[in-house]
Amino acid sequence: MRNRRLAPNHTLVFDALKDAGRPVTAYQLIDALRGVGISAPPTVYRALNRLISDGLVHKLESMNAFVACTHTHAGGSAVVFAICDMCGGADEFADEAIGEQLAKRAIERGFALNKAVVELHGTCAKCTEPPLLIEQGHVS
Template identity: 45%
Template sequence: MKSRSTGRNSALVLDALQRAGQPMRAYDLLAALRAEGLQSPAQVYRALDRLVAAGTVHRIASLNAFAACDEACGGQGHAVFTICTRCGRTREVRDDALPQVLRILADREGFRTRSAAVELRGLCEACADA
C-alpha cells in the first residue's frame, strides 16, 4: 500500500519543476522543497522515478537534471532538448515525426525503446547572435 506522502511528494516535485521552467537537479529540488516537508534525497528520487515512469518528467542525462514535460509532448516519453552551452538555456522541442523516426532506428537495431531523450548541444539564438 502506498503512503499518502507518495502522491504528495510527486505532486510537490512536479509543481516545483513546472514553476522553475528549467531543468533542476535532485538536490536543488530537495533544497527548494524542505519547507514542504521533503527531508531526504530518497524522497525526491522516488518522486522523480514515478514522474519519469508516468511520462510527466524527463531526465536530461548530460545535465544530471530533470525537466517537467512540455504540455505539447503529451507524456509520450520521447523528447528532444536544445541545450545552450554558453547560457545554459534548455528547451524541450517537439516534432510529430520524432516517435516514428526513433521507432525506425530502434527497429533497425532490434531494440525496444521505452523512452528517449535526445540532447542537442550548441548555442541558442541569443548566444549565437552575440
C-alpha cells in the same frame, strides 16, 4: 495519465520543478524543497521516479538533471531537448519525423524501441543575441 491524482509530496516536487523553469539537479531540487518541508532525499527521489514514469518529468541524462514536461506526448514522436550550455535552459519539443526515423533504424536492428530522447547541446537564441549596443558616451 495527466489527471491522475498525485500524492502531496509528488505535487510539491512537480511544482518546484515547474517553478524552476529549467533543468535542475536532484541536489538543487532537494535544496529548493527544504522550504516546503521536504528534507529527506529519498522522498524526493521517489517522487521524481514516479513523476518520470507518469510522464510529467523528464530526466536529462547528459546534464544529470530533471525538468518538468510542458507537453503531451503523442506516441511515435521523438522527444528533443535543445539544451543551452550558456544559460542551462532546455527547450523541449517533439519531432515525429525523427521519431519515425529512429523507430525504423531500431526495427532494422531488431531493437525494441521503448522511447526516443534526443539531447542537443549548443547555445540558445537568447544567448546568441549580440550584446546590447551601449550608446557611446563621452569618456570622462
